[in-house]
Amino acid sequence: MHAHFLDPYKPRSSPIHQLDARLKVPLVIAFILTTSLIPIGGWPFYIFLTAVLLSAEILSDLGIPFFFKRAALALPFVLAALPVLFTQTGNVWVTLPFGLTITAPGVERFISVALKAWISVQAAILMASTTPFPEILLALRALRLPKVLVSIIGLMWRYLFVIVDETIRMMNARNARSGESPNPSYKHGGSVFWRAKVTGGMAGNLFIRSIERSDRIYHAMLSRGYDGEIRHLPLPSIPEIQRWISVVVFVSFFLIVVLARVLWG
Amino acid sequence: MLYSPAPMHIPDGFLSVPLSIALWIISIVVIALSTRRVSQDLGEREVPVMGVLAAAIFAGQMLNFTVTGGTSGHLMGAALATILLGPWAAVLIMTCVVGVQALIFQDGGLLALGANLFNMAVVGPFVSYPIYRFFQRMSTGQKWGVFVGSFIAAWTSIFIASLAVALQLALSGTSPANIAFPAMGGIHALIGIGEGLITLGAVSLIYASRRDLLKLGEPQPKGSTLIWIGGTLLAILLAVLSPLASSNPDGLEWVAEQAGFLERASEPSFTIIPDYIFPGIPNETLATIIAGILGTLLVLGVTLGIAYLRRQKTA
Amino acid sequence: MSCVIEVKRLSYSYPDGHQALREVSFHISHGEKVALIGPNGAGKSTLILHLNGILPVQQGEVFIGDLPVIPKNLGRVRAMVGLVFQTPDDQLFSPTVFDDVAFGPIYQGLPPQEVKERVHEALSMVQMTEYAPRVSHHLSVGEKKRIAIATVLSMNPIALVLDEPTAGLDPRARRSLIELLRQLPQSMLVATHDLPMVRELFPRTIVMDQGQVVADGATEALLSDQKFLIEHGLVS
Known part of the structure; x- marks a missing residue:
């Protein structure tokens, strides 16, 4: 039982994988920003951005179904946008009981929000599944995230799997003792409050063990000469061709936003 | 992903761009402040302690208990982190947790990360700290103050954060205020009970096992006045604003419009004329559609070409 | 009902494709105490997690008493098999010893008086009655190991399954744990690297390597075959 399944990185040798993370991370963020800036109902632009996205997905060698499956996980939040179907004023499309009406602008807004969410989440999946975590850290460093934060996140990632394993073992130990009495008149499970309290005990246990673990890690770091100063090797250089491609892509994103806002503004 | 405790992580696409950027800026300022505070307090221990506890909160969010049927209660952990390590460290820990969830697990969007950081890493610790300290003082350091304080702090951190989410959705025009506030607030008033009970359970185990970790009776960390004021203001503002906004949704929309949040100007007209192909697409933009489709085909064509060539090469 | 635990052609693959168990079969009779040995990664822990349904059966069958281990029976099966994990900290997550030992009986919905009796009984079996109010x-x-064993004894299980019970113990604690295991009347399957304990306590041994049962028989014969032990990484 190891929690490596958590790591979304899928090693391949595609051009998307080879793109330097210091370009890939800003490109993905720019792509999501572009998507967000397309006005409600800018359908051709949504189609175009989807095409760009699908292209990148094809090039990543991971297969489009992989992305569609993962993207479905982000869908539940769309519920939050459901009320706009009924509340926008405008031309009525469908009249439902209880005085609810679905209006054209409502539908338009709802579909736009759902599409934007769906496109953006896939871009984020593409980044996470084609970039190993140490390179994402490198990108964060290049984006001027404070060194301390980068180190904390790095250490967090290192121990995440260890502590998640610990959590899974603890939940296994709880499940292993969650039995039913042979006497069917006893209702198993205990009260909700008791279950919540036990879960709290597990969280507390996890915390104490983690704090004690951090003490040991700190001592191990000290014994190897750690003095609180974080030092890194200098960042390697980015290949020239990747720089140029990225500049072109950034400029096209910008042009798309301008075009979309002018045409739909 | 699967470990999301509650519908609290906003994905991309749901918030307006100006609001996203504004919340990014607020979050960055608070995180920068926290980084400086924590560096001063913990010194060289900062990296190992913060890193491991961020991992622990992340893992702790996987813990659940069955409520009834298919629903289960989870932990978010902002209040627990605040109680154990103080507000500034909690901001930093929750920042790492929420950040990694967005970057690696697509739990919450990247552009929306500023907002998610604000709701979970800023509002959570800021709101729970004054409440927890208040009860500790009321009880003059007795046991009940710690327990009651942690339950109420945890419940409030979830409830107020959910109001912040509702406000952001309403300001972005994604969810109308008179529905978002009661819906988000109502669900999270219940979810908050689970958070409160788990936090209470955790604090009572720590109280029994390692009371020293709760740092009872220690003076407040530096800069706490800011948290007291900021947290109380945030809580009151959101708690007062939400019934106001939901009883008068047009008011909020008016504010949004005045502030330029709602991008009314960029929206198409709201009438359907027969020769519109799809709502909102005027005739003159038919050309764009064709251009869009052509461009799309071009992109896909080039990609398939490159993919095909690469397959040839590797085969 | 002659068998306490019966495993028939059990195979299991983890989601990442790694096959941890291949056609594992064996059975344990009433009152039998059996050792399960094998190198790290042999599949011992994976097998153990199948015995009360923590991992779902993918292929093959597992029976506890008369009950097949299938989702419908999980509640009953979990009360019948007491699983003791390697790290007692994973198993002790309540403020006091009493709360931890009472978890199983409370979950089963027993009346409070019976819960108290069960806890007392379980703690006296591991000779720790005075520890109930301790943290x-x-x-x-x-001490944690003994309490972890008490947390499953309180469910009145018909079989005990222990993962590495002597790992990390000093010689005296190890000795007293061995004596405890000797005294407990339940059927027992114990995964371990501690060969001296196996020699001392278990007449029968099952050897696993690479997800398969490679030997199952009298401990004395198995452990005297040096070539076999070296081949499966059990001695160096």
């Missing part, structure tokens, strides 16, 4: 976190590793 689990403050105990020594050896």
Whole structure:
């Protein structure tokens, strides 16, 4: 039982994988920003951005179904946008009981929000599944995230799997003792409050063990000469061709936003 | 992903761009402040302690208990982190947790990360700290103050954060205020009970096992006045604003419009004329559609070409 | 009902494709105490997690008493098999020893008086009755191990399954744990690297390597075959 399944990185040798993370991370963020800036109902632009996205997905060698499956996980939040179907004023499309009406602008807004969410989440999946975590850290460093934060996140990632394993073992130990009495008149499970309290005990246990673990890690770091100063090797250089491609892509994103806002503004 | 405790992580696409950027800026300022505070307090221990506890909160969010049927209660952990390590460290820990969830697990969007950081890493610790300290003082350091304080702090951190989410959705025009506030607030008033009970359970185990970790009776960390004021203001503002906004949704929309949040100007007209192909697409933009489709085909064509060539090469 | 645990052609692959168990078969009779040995990664822990349904059966069958281990029976099966994990900290997550030992009976919905009796009984079986009000976190590793065993004894299981019970114990704690295991009347399957304990306590041994049962028989014969032990990484 190891929690490596958590790591979304899928090693391949595609051009998307080879793109330097210091370009890939800003490109993905720019792509999501572009998507967000397309006005409600800018359908051709949504189609175009989807095409760009699908292209990148094809090039990543991971297969489009992989992305569609993962993207479905982000869908539940769309519920939050459901009320706009009924509340926008405008031309009525469908009249439902209880005085609810679905209006054209409502539908338009709802579909736009759902599409934007769906496109953006896939871009984020593409980044996470084609970039190993140490390179994402490198990108964060290049984006001027404070060194301390980068180190904390790095250490967090290192121990995440260890502590998640610990959590899974603890939940296994709880499940292993969650039995039913042979006497069917006893209702198993205990009260909700008791279950919540036990879960709290597990969280507390996890915390104490983690704090004690951090003490040991700190001592191990000290014994190897750690003095609180974080030092890194200098960042390697980015290949020239990747720089140029990225500049072109950034400029096209910008042009798309301008075009979309002018045409739909 | 699967470990999301509650519908609290906003994905991309749901918030307006100006609001996203504004919340990014607020979050960055608070995180920068926290980084400086924590560096001063913990010194060289900062990296190992913060890193491991961020991992622990992340893992702790996987813990659940069955409520009834298919629903289960989870932990978010902002209040627990605040109680154990103080507000500034909690901001930093929750920042790492929420950040990694967005970057690696697509739990919450990247552009929306500023907002998610604000709701979970800023509002959570800021709101729970004054409440927890208040009860500790009321009880003059007795046991009940710690327990009651942690339950109420945890419940409030979830409830107020959910109001912040509702406000952001309403300001972005994604969810109308008179529905978002009661819906988000109502669900999270219940979810908050689970958070409160788990936090209470955790604090009572720590109280029994390692009371020293709760740092009872220690003076407040530096800069706490800011948290007291900021947290109380945030809580009151959101708690007062939400019934106001939901009883008068047009008011909020008016504010949004005045502030330029709602991008009314960029929206198409709201009438359907027969020769519109799809709502909102005027005739003159038919050309764009064709251009869009052509461009799309071009992109896909080039990609398939490159993919095909690469397959040839590797085969 | 002659068998306590019966495993028939059990195979299991983890989601990442790694096959941890291949056609494992064996059975344990009433009152039998059996050792399960094998190198790290042999599949011992994976097998153990199948015995009360923590991992779902993918291929093959597992029976506890008369009950097949299938989702419908999980509640009953979990009360019948007491699983003791390697790290007692994973198993002790309540403020006091009493709460931890009472978890199983409370979950089963027993009346409060019976819960108290069960806890007392379980603690006296591991000779720790006076520990009930103590804080689990403050105990020594050896004491935690005994309490972890008590947390499953309180469910009145018909079989005990222990993962590495002597790992990390000092010689004295190890000795007293071995004596405890000797005294407990339940059927027992114990995964371990501690060959001296196996020699001392278990007449029968099952050897696993690479997800398969490679030997199952009298301990004495198995452990005297040096070539076999070296081949499966059990001695160096």
